[in-house]
Amino acid sequence: MRCIGPHPINVLMNIEQQFADLHDLWSPRVIGRVNDQYVKIAKLKGEFTWHKHDDEDEMFLVVKGRLRIQFEDGDVELGSGDFHIVPKGVRHNPVADEECWIMLIETVTTKHTGDVVSPLTRTIEQQLGQ
């Protein structure tokens, strides 16, 4: 495995292998950093929590399963290979009726549950595996 660059997490990685090592639901794992953005993966099942990120967009790419992102003006339904970028400041709530695997792109400052704290909230240290 080749490890280069300023970010020690940036080795050559395989998405499927990363998911195989991730067992907890709603617990994003940072798997890379590109500029000021973290690349994360997460496994979801059930309902998350309504929240927003005042200053950061958030990209959701569904790798496996289906994800519904609830917005105040309607839902977006994503299947495998679909992606959607939630703009900053927009309240949303991810819901997965069955287990769903996603890749996320988020600014490094993004808080997991944004403007709220819930029992599901994970710190960035937890997401970095520290």
Next chain:
Amino acid sequence: MRCIGPHPINVLMNIEQQFADLHDLWSPRVIGRVNDQYVKIAKLKGEFTWHKHDDEDEMFLVVKGRLRIQFEDGDVELGSGDFHIVPKGVRHNPVADEECWIMLIETVTTKHTGDVVSPLTRTIEQQLGQ
């Protein structure tokens, strides 16, 4: 199709459908923007050109096929589902022996061929389909 947020390109999209509409090789297409990063797709075949981006990391995720990224100190070989983040300032040269489909995450200011200009160079306007 739902179109929301400050970036009109950010609709719900499917990666496979975007690739189906992309025909030119080495001609990235912007398919989304998350914060200060563009999400792009590209089809590659053959050799690109040696270059670097002084101020920007660049993430390569292989969606289909195989990609070799040549570095001055060795190559990185990527198959489907593999990703690698090329750190800013590092000279590299993507090579695909067979057609390869990739997703890219790059800062909006990133120039296609970095510090060089080649016949393959595409402007950001071309990548935005303008």
